[in-house]
Amino acid sequence: MRKLFSRAAKEFRTTPGTYIAATLIIALGLTVFSFFGLMYFNLIHFTEQIARELVLNVYLAPKTDPVITQKLINEIEKNQLVAQVSFVPSTKVLEELKHLFEDQELVKDIKPDFLPPVLLVSFKDPFLALNKLKDFSEYLSQKKGVLKVQFAQSWLVKLANIKKFLEIFSVSGLFLVGLATIFVISLVVRLSLAQRQKELEVLSLVGATPGFIQNPLIFLSGLQGLLASGISLTLVYFLKTYLDKAIKGFFPGFTGSLLFWEKWQLISLTLGVVLLCVTASYGASRRYLRY
Amino acid sequence: MEDILRLERVSKVYKPNIRALEDISFRVAKGEFIFITGPSGSGKSTLLNLIFRAEKPTSGEIFFEGRPLSSFSRKEIPYLRRKIGFVFQDFKLLENRTVFENVAISLEIQDIPEGEIKYRVLKILKRLGLEGKESQLVRQLSGGEKQRVALARAVINRPRLLLADEPTGNLDARRTEEVMEIFEDLNAEGTTIILATHDQSLFVDSHRRVLVLDEGRLLNP
């Protein structure tokens, strides 16, 4: 093992410029890939988040019997699509109204008894429930004590379309960027070895074993992949934190920060890159050996 | 005497249909010094490449020290090559490395300590008249010097069999004589030598066995 390190170090010293340049090119390709991937996923996540905030408003008749209200709540909660039901009593509605109007004179005389209390119903996956949502709201409007059911169907449809578009866009976009990245990485590894073609041939002809020749090269390529992943993911992380600050308060529905790659995604991306570098280097160097 | 090398009905066909060697059989005894001659394109280099296992025969079998070459695995071939020295016609030297590095490469690939490598490389360079040239880059050398560097790299491992492909092709008469003397010395020390050349003057006065190739066929088996 120590011998491998020292031979790899020696190998690195023969063409340090090539190794560093190749690592940076790989890192650049990976940065582009992981940044775009991250942005696509965030956009999809964002549309979902907005959609979730579009809730169903069930207006109840003022002074509805609490028993009937509770029964209604129970029934709605039983529906599998529903994530949460919250009850907003008339007094709370009045407070909101007072909040809305600057001129307190206007709302001074309104009695809460005249205001309809509201049930706010949110759904687990509003896109999935989109068709059923319409039936459900129609069904609810027939119920005793219900004045009116309101939900932003047209908005949900638009958001669903945006999400579908983003998904197609991100799958094909990521596929292309991923393909380009794979191509760039294997090409860079290949080219940096092509420089050494003569040397690899000579080594194999004077009696070096395939392992002796290839192990340091493969080790260095793996290291390149690891370093490049580290560089690019750090870069993307900083970009993300910068964007978090930059877009703060842009969208009213958007509260939290952008999503970052999860741990398993980071690990599998890094492993994938290391594996790619290693196989590219193995394949390319093997071609120059003469056994 | 025991054979170091035996060829049995060896043929080599290159794509699409170039018959480089056809039905070659001969034996080489341990300690022999033989010449392979024939016009350009008659198959001399191909024959040496097959013996070195740089290429595989299309048919037939080659035995080195009794063992068929076809039985050597990819991992065993390096150990075969450490027993066979090869002076390539085009040298196959690393032009941007020093003379020392080019010769030392044969030893570095084995587990030989640095001190010993240095001692042995300098010794062989001295013997081949390359003393003082060890830190020069190979690309700055003359053809004759490169020839001797290639020879130094081939013999530093003390191979049992030495293959030389046109080792005097780049040399003037005086240098040729010097190099041939080195071959004679190596042979006297016990190295078996197969030397391919189109230059008849190298062997006309010698008592050595000469194999003559013509269009891939052996004229005097």
Ligand SMILES: Nc1ncnc2c1ncn2[C@@H]1O[C@H](COP(=O)(O)OP(=O)(O)O)[C@@H](O)[C@H]1O
């Ligand atoms: N790698 C190769 N591919 C195709 N043909 C080859 C190859 N090497 C040699 N030949 C052909 O085989 C024949 C013998 O070549 P070679 O062994 O180099 O002859 P010599 O060394 O006697 O000049 C020639 O016709 C040559 O063109």
Ligand SMILES: [Mg+2]
């Ligand atoms: Mg030739």
